[in-house]
Amino acid sequence: MTTELAIQTIDLTKRYKQRLAVESLSLEVQRGEVFGFLGPNGAGKTTTIAMLLGLVRPTAGQALLFGHDVQHDPVAALRNVGAMIEAPAFYPYLSGRDNLRVLARADGVPPARIDAVLAAVELSSRARDRFGTYSQGMKQRLAIAAALLADPDLIMLDEPTNGLDPAGTVEVRELIRSLATEGRTIFLCSHLLHEVEQVCSRVAIIKAGRRIAQGSVRELLQRGQVVQVRVVGAVAPAVALLQQVEWVRGVQHDGDLLLVDAPAARAPEINALLTRNDILVAEIRTREESLEQFFLEVTEHTT
């Protein structure tokens, strides 16, 4: 079965007794894209990944990987998937290399691949040390190495930069970028919105198990654009005028400063409109929110 979608969820729902962990979640992730999956703690991100990996049974809905239903055909669905979910989990009494060896043998992966992935996450020098002695950052790197081991087409990473120092975070970001350039699909679940903004082409934001925003990073950032206009007197007529414009989503004012919720590209039109109506504009500038600001705004204002 061939499909352009690497991940598709259709009304995916998970209920734990009275609590809805994930509610009717529908996502589509194209092959080869780096998709950010965002949400505050307890939003249902890990439960969603666990359902995508067949670890948790959905209460309702469907999860498909490369067109294969995870529940009904898990072997085909997970054949080309590498994942890192929750905290890194390995045998503490085995070395990093031996842990990968166990997985490689089960996956039918040649031993040479172990060295390649250890080098990719810069863990070769400590590969012979027991996993139990690793720092959090090293454990995290080994988990990423394990996800890459079978050379998968789809890589799901749940908070991959947890515990990494700034240099390690940059390395992981570069690694994700290089994986993406190889044509792999990356499903990145992270709290670090700056990271997501830099590496992801599209994102979905969930809160309390429900998707509250989805789109390309550019689209979402445009939604957060504001045009700031300082007018000379005539604040009320200016507000009234702008509120009638179709593409203006809202207008607020603080003294003579108007905050016009509109695309930044419309700033010249706003200027022209006000001037045509004899309202003097003292200053006009655009303000673009970061993904982090957008995330905070939508997660705080959505119930």
Next chain:
Amino acid sequence: MALHDGTFTGGTTRIQILDDVQVNQLRLQLRFPGVFGDVLGYVNSIGGVLAMVLAAAAVGSEYGWGTLRLHLARHPRRGRYLIGKIITLLLVILAGMVIALLIGSLLGLLLGSILGNVGSITPGDLLLLLPGILRALYVILPYILFTIAITIIGRSVLAGVAGGVLFLVLDGGAGALAFVPNLGIPLLTFIYYLFLQPNINALIILHRSSYGMDASAITGLSTEGLPPPWQAALMIALYSGIFFAYAYLSFTRRDVGGAG
């Protein structure tokens, strides 16, 4: 004190704590081939408890370390994973039994040399070891499978060990009903034979009797009041099947990880 006579003597008082038959049985246990039957008996008592702890650790640790998640996310055939785990566990226990037999035999050789009566081993005695070891493994099987099932339900080593020990205690308590067959009431005897304990005893007793010893002289166990071996084997298979099915269904249907 004259231990070899199985008596204590002090002055003119002579207290006998073992009769001649029991002393004779002890002698048989301490020399070949009786050593084999004795070791197999211990394998099914102390070894059984250790096997249950090992089973709980083998399955429960995967939950504790999170490695179960790691494996099942890569290879989602859970039934295969569980069966592979059980087979590996049984092979490890089998290896442990062989090691226990070797150590027991060496000790038997040493003790026999000191006592001046090592005994002798015929090819037939060695051949009896194979069914003996398999029987010992078969006797342990329902306990192992029960422990695995409880470990899966509790998702931890502790739950498995606690559940297994509780089962051992409750099952051992069924020994208190050993008088039931002597009542001569077929229905009560039938019900008593449905418990696991008499069926386990019916096979354990064969460890010593197959090497010409009378287990009833030392342990108080006799074939009277116990189901025939074929019936015991069937009942143990039934118990094992139920415990395995419970473990299998729990393992293949329950969520692994995730919020909950």
